[in-house]
Amino acid sequence: MGEYTYSELGSILAMQGFAGISLFSVLLLMALGLAIIFGQMGVINMAHGEFMAVGAYTTYFMSSLTESYLPTLMPYYFLIAILLSFLVAGLLGYLAEFALIRHLYKRPLDTLLATWGLSLIMQQSFRSIFGAREVSPTLPDWLMGSYQPTETIDIPLNGMFVLALTAVVTLGVFYLLFKSSWGLRVRATTQNRIMSGAVGINTKKIDRYTFALGCGIAGIAGAAFTTIASTGPTTGSLYIVDTFMVVVFGGAASLFGTxxxxxxxxxxxxxxxxxxxxxxxxVYTLLALVIILMFKPEGLFASKVRR
Amino acid sequence: MSFVYEKLMGGKSGLTGFIILATLILVIFPTFLDLFRLNLVGKYLTYAFAAVSLVLLWGYGGTLSLGQGIFFGLGGYGMAMFLKLEASSPENTAIQSTPGIPDFMDWNQITSLPWFWEPFNSFTFTILAILILPAAFAYLVGAAMFKRRVGGVYFAIITQVIAVILTVLIVGQQGFTGGINGITDLRTLHGWDITSNNAKYIFYFVNCFLLLGVIVLSRFILTSKFGRLLLAMRDKEDRVRFSGYDVSNFKIFIFCIAALISAIGGAMFTLQVGFMSPSFVGIVPSIEMVIFCAIGGRMSLIGAVYGTLLINFGKTTFSESFPELWLFLMGGLFISVVMFFPNGLAGIWDDYGHYLTDRLKQLKDKFTTVVLNREPKQLAEDAG
Structure with missing residues (x-):
């Protein structure tokens, strides 16, 4: 590192740090959905990356649609696309839970295989519908360009937008899980499924909506992802391992940990x-994580739930 | 004798299955397939090692490893490193700027053989490395995880991450590993041309015998007291622990055995196919190995071999003619086998196979009664 001066190093740290924040936002959005599904329900959703890709493709679809039919609405389409990504991915998640996951709650390793099969089918569907080439939506003008606080520091606007979006979604998830009555029922079901059923909570319904919510958040992650990189049929699978590491390293049932x-x-x-x-x-990052997890298998913030 | 019969073959039904499999791969395939197809079957059968190892580890042990590709890869790379060094003798590589090192190192401006390549000049070391290194690595990972009672889902994820790390490392360190292309252009083993027809036949049969040997060994493990403990651990781990057994040591042991078996498969893969690349190490091949095992039947050693053959035949046929359909079919297979046939083909055979065998038995009875009924009559007429 000898060839850099201190001010240069500072700028590098700031810029790489901000690049890291974009990555952090996408990882966190992916991981939030996964943490809800894995942490609360114990289901390994290997198709989570594909639900993210569903969101990304929805955004791309909306962008092409707006561009060809309603070009005047271009500056605003992205906000609608985010909402739609959430709904489409959530709906697909709902269907997947109904058709597949609910039969496998007692066999966690088998959900892993079944959802992997689902991810293969989804990947091939993307390829058949949108083609094997990577696509990216036309971003509205207000997401282009960058903010320059000093001469050497250059922070892209889309990164800041994604960060803001992540903050909103994270707060929303916190509110839902810890302040709403629905969240109370979810947490009750996690802690003791049988007792929750006995006091009148419809645990099956809770499961279905929890899974749908997790997938919906993955959809938002996909919409955010389109501002940073282009989407291909296998994009989701590139992020799934990292996302699992985030959830496991953070401690499965802890949102702060995530x-x-x-x-x-x-x-x-x-x-x-x-x-x-x-x-x-x-390699170094993953290796460090694996080694830390070998010494501290419960992750950063251990869950206090008895299993 | 009865010991051998019961312990190694698994009794009458086990022996029948074993003989049918042995006949299929040792007699029927070599007789009816041309060399190209036979070589292909040989390649599939190397994956069967990994599938069999997963029967032990996952079917009986209840621990799913999503990283059998790691051990398959370690075995394969070990063999490939030896063969590559033999192929890069100073005479063969005289046109390089540094003769005597593998070509990809020369392309990446590396001027001397890295230290960890040196010992692979020796064939004895290579064989030992293939047998010991993967198992030792499995011991390290297994000890770190199982001693802390990490298992199930976490174990699956961590092994998967290790597979990712290894793939990224191999691809990234092109100069030392051959990168994404892997180690290619392997020609001779102790001066013997491994691409000749003769060698291909020999490797095919060596591979078959090793596989059958592995099945017998695994059967021995499963029918021993250890095998019973393994099942007990899968179903009620705490009960076994409270009975005074050290559960983690048993798990580590079976994980090491599974690593060893997969590594043998990897080494045979390199010998038969003539190269090794990171695309046989990472997440996708590792999960494919799990599906071979699941389709064949996670509780059946022989079923795993059939599962491997079937899926790979399907993959080759389908991806030649309908590449788009293959992923749909594969995904559908994953889902349906998990949801409807958790014990795979072997389970279907156990559930419905008796219809077939009963029918055969009926036919046989009918045949014998008809023949027997006729015989006395015939005899009487002849006498009369």
Whole structure:
């Protein structure tokens, strides 16, 4: 690192740090959905990345639709696309839970295989519908450009937007899980399914909506993802392992843990990436995680739920 | 004798299944398939090692590893490194700027053989490395996880992450590993041309015998007291622990055995196919191995072999003619096998196979009664 001056290093840290924040936002949005599904229900959803891709493709579809039929609405379509991504992915998640997952709650390892099968089918569907090439939506003008606080620091606007979106979604999830009566029922079901059923909570319905919510948030992650990179049929599968690491490292049932671990993983990776090659940065980050998890299997914030 | 019969073959039904499988791969395939197809079957049968290892680990042990590709890859790369060093003798590589090192190292401006490649000049070391390194690695991972009572889903995810790390490492460190293309252009083993027809036949049969040997060994493990404990652990781990057994050691042991079996498969893969690449190490191949095992029947050693053959035949046929349909079909298979046939083909055979065998038995009875009924009459007429 000798060849950089201190002010240069500071700028590098700020810019890589901000690149890390974009990665953090997408990882956190993905992981929030997964943490709800895995942490609250114990289901391993290997198709989670594909639900993210559903969101990304929905955004792309909306962008092409607006561009060809209602070009005047271009500045606003993105907000609607986010909402629609949530609804489409959530609806698909609802259907998947109804058709597939609910039969497998007693066999967690089998949900892993079944959802992997689902992910293969979804990937091929993307390929058949949208083609094998990577696509990206036309972003509205207000997401382009960057903010320059000093000469050497250059922060892209889309990253800031994604960060804001992530903050809103995270607060929303917190509100839903910890302040609403629905969240109370979800947490009750997690802690003791049989007792919750006995006091009149419809646990099956809770499961279905929890799964749908998790998938819907993955859809939002997909919409956010389109502002950062282009989407292909296998995009989702590239992020699924990282996302699982975020959830496991954070401690499965802890939302604070998920945020902290998404932040540290994304920052570690993007700052390392500047100094060594991208692939080695990933190797070191994942290796460090595996080693930490071997010594501390319950993750950063252990869940207090008895299982 | 009865010990051998019961313990190694699994009694009458086990022996019948074993003989049918042995006849199929040792007699029927070599007789009816041309060399190209036979070589292909040989390649599939190397995956069957991994599938059989998953029967032990997952079917009986209840621990799903999504990283059998790691061990398959370690075995395969071990063999490939030896063969590559033999192929890169200073005479063969005289046009390189540094003769005597593998070509991909030369392309990546590496001027001397890295230290961890050195020992692979020796064939003895290579064989030992293939047998010991993957198992030792499995011991490390297994000890770290099982001693802390990490299992189930977490174990599956961690093994998957390790598979990702290894793939990224291999692809990223092109100069040392051959990168995404892997280690290619492997020609000779101790001066013997491994691409010749002769060698292909020999490797095919060696592979078959090793596979059958692995099945017998696994059967021995499963019918021993250890096998019973394994099942007990899968169904009620705490009960076994409270009975005074050290559960983690049993799990570590079976994980090491599974790693060893997969590594043998990997080494045979390199010998038969003539190269090794990271696309046989990562998440996708590892999960495919699980599905071979699941389709065949996670509780059946022989079923796993059939599952592997069937899926790979399907994959080759379908991806040649309808590449689009294959992923749909594969995904559908994953879902349906998990939801409707948790014990795979072997389970279907156990549930419905008796209709077939009963029918055969009926035919046989009918035949014998007809023949027997006729015989006395015939004899009487002849006498009369």
């Amino acid at each position: 945020i902290a671990s998404a932040f540290s993983i994304a920052q570690a990776q993007s700052i390392l990436e500047f100094f060594i090659s991208g692939s080695m940065a990933k």
